[in-house]
Amino acid sequence: MSLPAAPPVLDFSPFYGKDSDAKTKLIEEVRKCCHYNGFFQITGHRVPLDLQRRVMDCSKRFFDLPLEEKLKVDKNLTTFNRGYELLRSQMLEVGTGPELKEGLYIGEEIAEDHPYYLEKKLNSGPNQWPPTVPNKEEFQETTMEYYHATFDLAKDVLGVLAQTLGVESTFFDPLTDEAVATMRYLHYPAQPQDTDEKLNRGIGAHTDFGCITLLLQDEVDGLQVLDAPSGQWLDVKPVPGAYVVNLGNLFMRMANDKYKSNTHRVINKSGKERYSIPFFFSGNPDYICECLPNCREEGEAAKYGPITVQDMVTASYKESYGRAEAFKKDLEVKKADVIPVVAAVGA
Numbered sequence: 001m002s003l004p005a006a007p008p009v010l011d012f013s014p015f016y017g018k019d020s021d022a023k024t025k026l027i028e029e030v031r032k033c034c035h036y037n038g039f040f041q042i043t044g045h046r047v048p049l050d051l052q053r054r055v056m057d058c059s060k061r062f063f064d065l066p067l068e069e070k071l072k073v074d075k076n077l078t079t080f081n082r083g084y085e086l087l088r089s090q091m092l093e094v095g096t097g098p099e100l101k102e103g104l105y106i107g108e109e110i111a112e113d114h115p116y117y118l119e120k121k122l123n124s125g126p127n128q129w130p131p132t133v134p135n136k137e138e139f140q141e142t143t144m145e146y147y148h149a150t151f152d153l154a155k156d157v158l159g160v161l162a163q164t165l166g167v168e169s170t171f172f173d174p175l176t177d178e179a180v181a182t183m184r185y186l187h188y189p190a191q192p193q194d195t196d197e198k199l200n201r202g203i204g205a206h207t208d209f210g211c212i213t214l215l216l217q218d219e220v221d222g223l224q225v226l227d228a229p230s231g232q233w234l235d236v237k238p239v240p241g242a243y244v245v246n247l248g249n250l251f252m253r254m255a256n257d258k259y260k261s262n263t264h265r266v267i268n269k270s271g272k273e274r275y276s277i278p279f280f281f282s283g284n285p286d287y288i289c290e291c292l293p294n295c296r297e298e299g300e301a302a303k304y305g306p307i308t309v310q311d312m313v314t315a316s317y318k319e320s321y322g323r324a325e326a327f328k329k330d331l332e333v334k335k336a337d338v339i340p341v342v343a344a345v346g347a
Ligand SMILES: O=C(O)CCC(=O)C(=O)O
Pocket: 186, 203, 208, 215, 217, 223, 264, 265, 266, 276, 277, 278
């Protein structure tokens, strides 16, 4: 048995080239990762490094704002998950405290007369733009430029995933057409070095809900994936310019559990602030997720029935936020604050 291995860094550029051997090799490597734990990193993609730098700068500019400015775009002002989320709002891992991260949720600009808004589709509505962020116009433009570039990359990654299943790279077009994706600017404050690892999470152990996630990390580490066979947590080291790609629960379900949506978490023990930008690609909300081609042996039944992207992702959201709310109510009752933070927001 090979030793537990951190997700490999793959050169994605053969997808755009004419070298069919290199393309076949890329497809094989991606397939191996999908079977193993659904995680890999990619370089050689088409999102410019300069755009990645500019978007990280936007994220920092936003989180540097005073708390009362960030609260002007509070996510709770919308019913469609756009805007600012305070520290400790989410709790994905049972038995740990609410998470030490703050975020800004952004998506495609959906006007209030758009059918997705009117029909209350997943995370669909106008973005809430922070009114006092420095260089506000550039902030909006760069954010959306980055959103669209990452959306295109997600489509390309799904093209390769289709090929790993032995079907055309266009197979997922009905899923990617008019797809919903949500991006989050995330900021993990520095935690104390002697932080209680059992309780404190930047983000608790979880699997992602949607189809695929493309994650941009800054240079501060903290992301870990669980190696299920050994129970070890493996660091996903930041590689400049690279994306961490991982499959979500929706994809695993469509692959009849043959491909993995793997458990991961963030513990920011670096003593530094950490910034990351995950891009969650859910898909067209009306797309019906069914068992994909070549994901079962002859005569083997599909493990799951059909479900829409909308229903699958909505159910996952409700579950995790419900847990955080219940925990906080419990804390209020006990009047105890057991979760230390070094750099609390606004402090
Ligand atoms: O910030 C990271 O590195 C990971 C974030 C993550 O796993 C998530 O938001 O689902």
